Amino acid sequence: MKCLSNMERLHLPNDLVMQLFRLYEQKGQSYYYKALFSRDDEVMARTTLELDTQALAYYLKLNLTPARIKLLSDPKKDFVAKNKDEILLKNLKEILSRVQQLADTFDLTTNEIKDLTLTMFRGYDDIRLIRDPKAKAERLAKSFEELTPEDKLKKIIELFHQHRRNNKYEMVQIMTNFYIDFVKLGLFSDRNDLIGLMTIYTLAAKYFKVCRYDSFFQALLPLQPQFDSGFIQASYNWSEGFSQTEPIQRILVNVLETLHKNVEIKAHEYEFERKMxxxxxxxxxxxxxxxxxxxxxxxxxxxxxxxxxxxxxxxxxxxxxxxxxxxxxxxxxxxxVTDKLEKFNPQQLDLFNHAE
Incomplete structure (x- = not known):
């Protein structure tokens, strides 16, 4: 837990601080969006689920055709998977659906991550916490390095919650440092990067409600090269406790800011159409x-x-x-069959009607 235990050394540049101010100002609109979209909340959530599933398929470079990806991503349809990539995508869609339904009640725990991993790779591969015969139980270990993988996971989760409760660090910053520590520790037998990414998405959905109304992974997809590069940069000097976490934090902030801007546009269009x-x-x-x-x-x-x-x-x-x-x-x-209207002005739009 080289990142989470050394967060006091981190300093945010002024431009990132200003971006975070804007992000949290936008975040304050969440309750307005929830009330505004209440009538079509489930419809919007299903659309987001479909877009997130499709974007994840491309992010993971699954060997599936665009038509098959679109078909498997449909929230209303449940198909039998034909190969391992389809199994993984179907499992990911199930996880995304659960996050949409239960993100508000999610609490980061060891069991939650273990359950997430079991669901994600069910029927795909046997991926689980590594069993290290040389590791020691928490009561016997003298250092973090001697702990079992499960106790290491427990420790970084405890430190995550400690930082969250202290309100000393910004939430995206804590999430970023948790992600880097989680992946670098390699606690699971494989796919630690994907497990960590899905955990970060779940946390983002819990603390930033716009993830229900716009696709997180669709916004992340074009930034994948920068995200991968940022992780490589964060890996340098990680073992010494001097990891450069700022690039990945910037990307996550950019994704969340994009989501808020998109939802703001949707809100304007939705309110306009609601009165029409x-x-x-x-x-x-x-x-x-x-x-x-x-x-x-x-x-x-x-x-x-x-x-x-x-x-x-x-x-x-x-x-x-x-x-x-x-x-x-x-x-x-x-x-x-009629001529195209260059302008269309519906007569039933009442600009001064404030009634719901």
Missing amino acids: NKTNSIEGTVLSGPATFSKKDIRAKHPYASDATINRTLMSLKERGLIRPLGSGRTAQWLR
Whole structure:
């Protein structure tokens, strides 16, 4: 636990401190988002789950086609896995789903990490805490290095909670140092980096509620090269207690800041659409969008509109001679037969209506 036990030596640059101020100012909006999205909370969580699962598949470079990844990521469908990569992705989707449901009640413990590992690699590989015959039980060991892997894990978790309770260090900083210590200690027989990453994600979901409304791993994916490079940099002088943890902390802060910015945009769009008749909104998308479109395109633009509302609107436009179908079935396309509207101003939008 070279990082967690030497945090007093860390100094945050001014620009990172200012970024953290902005992040926690944005974090204060969490209760507003929870109230705003309450009606469609589960829908948004399912969308986030799907995007997180897809991004993880690409992050881990699983040998799966994009079409298969999309299919396996669908929260509403449960498929039989055909190979080891599909088993791993299915297990990860289950973990992400549990985090979405139970992040508020999560408490970092040895048993939680052991259970996380068992769930993640169930049917995939036998990965568990290393059994070191030379290690000693906590009551017999004279130093941290002599402890069993399980006691080492217990110690770094205790130190994590000690820093958290003392309020001396910022939470992302504590999470970063925990992650580096966890991976460098190599307490499990394999995939310590993935176990550590999923633990950090679970902690992020607990302390930063926007992880429910936007994809953490989708924001992390383009930063993967920097994240890997940051870990290599943090590995230098780790055993001496002088690990450079700032690069990984910056990446995690950037990811969380991206999530807050994305959710802020979603909140504006959601509030606008909530005050607007959804049928008119869908009509506007059809009449001002591409000439050829599908129901899937409409769903992407209006994720909170029900299938019934979308179908009813399309039928209405068809009866009025504004669109016509091209084919049939779930993949059917539609063709707009009227001229494209450059601007669409729905009449039912009341700018001065403050009613919920």
